[in-house]
Amino acid sequence: MxxxxxxxxxxxxxxxxxxxxxxxxxxxxxxxxxxxxxxxxxxxxxxxxxxxxxxxxxxxxxxxxxxxxxxxxxxxxxxxxxxxxxxxxxxxxxxxxxxxxxxxxxxxxxxxxxxxxxxxxxxGGVHRFWLNGFEAGEIEISAAVAGTxxxxxxxxxxxxxxxxxxxxxxxxxxxxxxxxxxxxxxxxxxxxxxxxxxxxxxxxxxxxSARVVPTHGTAEPTTMRVAFRTVEEADTASTLEGTQRVDAYSVEWTRPDFLGAHRTAYNVFHLSMQGRRFGS
Structure with a gap:
């Protein structure tokens, strides 16, 4: 095993x-x-x-x-x-x-x-995160990667x-x-x-108990949404192609499968870090 x-x-x-x-x-x-x-x-x-x-x-x-x-x-x-x-x-x-x-x-x-x-x-700049409409954290996201x-x-x-x-x-x-x-x-x-x-x-x-624990999966296509702590983080994150600006603080994206949405999430977070430099 x-x-x-x-x-x-x-x-x-x-x-x-x-x-x-x-x-x-x-x-x-x-x-x-x-x-x-x-x-x-x-x-x-x-x-x-x-x-x-x-x-x-x-x-x-x-x-x-x-x-x-x-x-x-x-x-x-x-x-x-x-x-x-x-x-x-x-x-x-x-x-x-x-x-x-x-x-x-x-x-x-x-x-x-x-x-x-x-x-x-x-x-650090994430205020809230949603996976297919439900709030999620690193526990559920990591379990979903494994479930894939x-x-x-x-x-x-x-x-x-x-x-x-x-x-x-x-x-x-x-x-x-x-x-x-x-x-x-x-x-x-x-x-x-x-x-x-x-x-x-x-x-x-x-x-x-391994044989009785179900595999954790997510619905596909997969939609993720993040609400940042500051507007400038959302400003830069929303420049990534395929993302939509939901409101001043929030950005959303949909991909055909979970792993594609997961990869996009990391690109979104990296871009958001550039926004933190504004005004410095």
């Missing part, structure tokens, strides 16, 4: 602030701690996957510059996908139909998730808000919460001595 693990950082053990996990301006005071905790959670997921019968595990580092995990401290005999390149799968780069299941480790709640620690969606290849998402680790989101979007998925948010930057955190065994047990359980 082959398992693919996509790894974000905001939902990892012990993390409550972007300043811990690498801010865009580089002002991260506790990144070494965050890297250790993230590696701790991923190792627990790997051990659980193997306990459940996985014979190969591929890990995708998916936060920011994708150089967060400490490869020399990962469980032995895993493969790590790291760094930024020209791929079009985003947080799920490297997944294909040869995998039997996907884990989403360290993920966070969607933009607007109440009491969701560091809630956001896809990019017929790969079910078996496990999600996050805070309470992210786990609730996963249960609502992915029937049958196994979840494990590392913490409870008291707002965007405050939470009640479980100790690593608790989350390690907890994630390991959840991963083993998820593997055992």
């Amino acid at each position: 082959r398992i693919y693990i996509s790894v974000d950082i905001e939902g990892a053990t012990g993390i409550v602030s972007f300043s811990q996990c690498g801010r865009p301006d580089g002002e991260h005071y506790d990144f070494a701690f965050a890297r250790r905790m993230l590696t701790h959670d991923v190792n627990a997921a790997i051990r659980g996957a193997r306990k459940g019968g996985a014979t190969q595990v591929v890990v995708k580092d998916s936060h920011a510059g994708c150089k967060n995990l400490l490869i020399d401290e990962l469980e032995s005999d895993v493969e790590l996908i790291s760094g930024i390149g020209s791929g079009t799968m985003g947080m799920m780069e490297g997944i294909d139909a040869s995998f039997d299941g996907a884990f989403l480790v360290g993920y966070h709640g969607m933009a607007g998730a109440q009491s969701g620690l560091m809630e956001h969606a896809l990019a 290849f017929g790969v079910p998402t078996l496990l999600v680790t996050s805070d309470d808000a992210g786990c609730d989101e996963a249960k609502g979007a992915l029937p049958g998925v196994t979840t494990y919460s590392t913490k409870t948010g008291f707002g965007r930057y405050m939470g009640r955190l479980k100790h690593p001595s608790v989350t390690g065994p907890g994630i390991e047990d959840a991963a083993a359980k998820a593997i055992s």
Whole structure:
């Protein structure tokens, strides 16, 4: 059995602030701690996957510059996908139909998730994101990428808000919460001595339920819409051919299939970043 693990950082053990996990301006005071905790959670997921019968595990580092995990401290005999390149799968780069299941480790709640620690969606300038008319976050989007290849998402680790989101979007998925948010930057955190065994047990359980968890897919053609935080971000994003300006803050696009819409999303986000430079 082959398992693919996509790894974000905001939902990892012990993390409550972007300043811990690498801010865009580089002002991260506790990144070494965050890297250790993230590696701790991923190792627990790997051990659980193997306990459940996985014979190969591929890990995708998916936060920011994708150089967060400490490869020399990962469980032995895993493969790590790291760094930024020209791929079009985003947080799920490297997944294909040869995998039997996907884990989403360290993920966070969607933009607007109440009491969701560091809630956001896809990019810092995104205020809200919709997939075929329904609000979605990175959990559902990553699961949809996996589903395109017929790969079910078996496990999600996050805070309470992210786990609730996963249960609502992915029937049958196994979840494990590392913490409870008291707002965007405050939470009640479980100790690593608790989350390690907890994630390991959840991963083993998820593997055992693989045959009954449905594959997550989306309707085609696929329509995506994003509401940005500023007008200038929407100004530049809407210059991409095939997008429509919905209102001052929002841009929408439709593609024949999910992966095409997903690729367009990343182009839209890259263009929106140019808008942030206006007036500077």
